[in-house]
Amino acid sequence: MAEIPGARAGLLRDAEEVCAYLRSLAARLTPGQVPEFALPDEPFGDWGTEPATFQYSFHGHVRARDAWHGRAAYDPALASLAAESLREDGWESRVEAAKYPRTGGREVVVVGVRDGRRITLSFPRDHGAVLYRGQSRALPLYEHVPHVRPEPAVTPETLEPGWALCYECEGLGYCPACEGRGWVMGGLPGWGGGTGDPDRLGRCPECFTERVCPICRGRGSLRPG
Ligand SMILES: [Zn+2]
Ligand SMILES: [Zn+2]
Structure with a gap:
């Protein structure tokens, strides 16, 4: 697979811009407490899209200053301020109430989206932490190679005497x-089953990624009887 020239550097630059913005946002929301936000060495690859797309995600958290003084752990004003700041800076933002999947605890989540980039801030209700998350755009890194139907293993002209084209793949x-x-x-999305998403690549339901015809096992022909 050939890399698209400059794509990897462009993706990294995109992630660094989101990172820098998230730092500036954290400096306004939780002054004096700005997480490091280390980028992972490699972007996350999503091979379910065609072409595959790659994206950086990073996060960091701080303890809200108020919690240190024994005051309200969760400050609703901070979530509204976050949503407002994102909006003022040109991000589409919204505030959601959410539940932790594991503990069922509650949190308020502020989501900001801009040009395919995403920022998520979580404010758990039961303690004074703020979780900052950033995501770069999801971009292709490799030249898209269109699929070309392979040459058939056997055609009516090359068929051995006494053999017939496979009824399943017709010689392919x-x-x-x-x-x-x-x-x-x-x-099929994963090895554990589940339902396929029509817009995502998944395991072939006929060969289960074996790639050969399940009837003739690649030969293209069958001996009748
Ligand atoms: Zn076959
Ligand atoms: Zn298949």
Whole structure:
């Protein structure tokens, strides 16, 4: 796979810009407490999209200053201030109430979205922490290579005497559903089952990523009887 020239550096620059903005936001919301926000070495790759896209995510947290003085742990004003600041800086922002998936505890979440970038701030209700999260755009890094249907393993002209074209793949040899890719749009999402998303690549439901025709196992022909 050939990398798109400059794409990796562009993605890193995008992440660094979100990071710098998040630092400036943290400096306003929780003055004197700005997390480090270390970028991971490698961006996260999403191979369910075509082409695959890559994205940096990073996070950091602080203890809200008020909590140190034994006052209200959760300050609703801070969430509104965050949403307002994001809006003023050109981000689409909204405030949501959410539950932690594990403990069922409650938190207020402020989400900011701008040009495919995303910032999420969580304010847990039961303690004075603020969790800052940032995400760069999701961008392709590799040149998209369009799929080309492979040459058939066997054609009526090259068929051995006494053999017939495979009824499943008609001589292709590769799995006829994915044409040898192993993956199809709307395929199965993971090894544990689940339902496919029509807009995402998933495991081919016919060959289960084996890539060959499940009937003739790649030969393209079958001996009748
Ligand atoms: Zn076949
Ligand atoms: Zn297949």
